[in-house]
Amino acid sequence: MGDSVFSPQAVQSLLDTDLYKLSMMQAVLHNYPNAEVEWEFRCRNHEDLRPHLALIREQIEALAELSFSAEELAFLEGIPFFKADFIRFLGLFRFNPRYVFTGVENGEFYLRLKGPWLHVILYEVPLLACISEVRNRQRYPQVSLASVRERLQAKLDWLRGEASAEELSGFKMADFGTRRRFSYAVQESVVGELKASFPGQFVGTSNVHLARMLDLKPLGTMAHEWLMAHQQLGPRLIDSQIAALDCWVREYRGQLGIALTDCITMDAFLRDFDLYFAKLFDGLRHDSGDPLIWAEKAIAHYEKLGVDPRSKTLVFSDGLDLPRALHIYRALRGRIDVSFGIGTHFTCDIPGVEPMNIVLKMTACNGQPVAKISDTPGKMQCNDENFGRYLKHVFRVDASSG
16 A cells, blocks of 8 residues: 555445454344344544544545455354355445434534444444544554554563563454554554564454455454343343343354453452353453453352363453553463454554544444443443433443443
8 A cells, every 4th residue: 555644535435344343243233133223433532523524524525335255254254253144245335324313413523323223334444444544644644654653662672571482472462443444554564574573473354354455354243232232132131141142153063262351340240140141152352341340250250160260361351552452461361362453552642643542332222222331430321310320220230330
């Protein structure tokens, strides 16, 4: 791609997304093809995005031009858990801008999605990547790929100097940086550099397009939306996490076995994560709250169930940088297998650049509210206060948490 840090189209391909969007999409096709959902964009650092509205709309229109190529579909066919009917469906898939609503409301930029889950599920990651790149193009036109590579090399030099060869032998890191990347070109450059510099430690990327282009392993299983939607898809609310995990197990039969724990807090998750699930899932993913407190809870839970923690994996993916990842690794090494998904620290950590903290979260399923409480105070996401209170009551969550 040369040395340009921006490209006319922020998203390169329908594969330019995170693997877990495709794995969840297949499960939606097979289990909930008629579910209707609503999503809402939030900029947590309250940046004014109104000046970028026209350019963001241009990128949304450009997304509708994308389709899966024969080569891309062939790549997906080579991934063992994707079924033939899903690959055929993707061959017909196009983004439909009718499901995307943008504008200005109460003096703020807004973006919402509303439509069939199956047809809007792929929007989340590319939309966030588009918004990030459009904003960065306007604010930081001076950034060069040389400065990006220099910054990355400084981090990798730090890791080489800080960690012993023995420690590095078991240290596993992956790129999880698609949604908040500075630009596509930056992510491509960073991932290529990580593969070249740390082939033993760098285990892959969540970005399926880059995995295909750079011959890497695409990584990811499920996201919060999978558990959130089940709050309105399953039988009773109290059984929603069990229903989500159970459906996943039936869909993937032992593959894609990392479960996400913080949709309603780790404690509420572990009450549902019994011996059946502990044996069927390969491990757990951390995405909020204190990582070491969370890890100790996971290890204690496995031990209580009679499962050897060393046979399981903990994946950490919450706002990580290399020093934090190394600290967690040292604390847990030898007790349980660990792996690190690093996002913004790899794909949008550039001198003079302030990364955005942006999310696009499901707010409703089948016309009813859904919520994510998480293990970090203040990160609760729910548009309906009554439902949020009811959810906390049902799952015995402290009213002040989330």
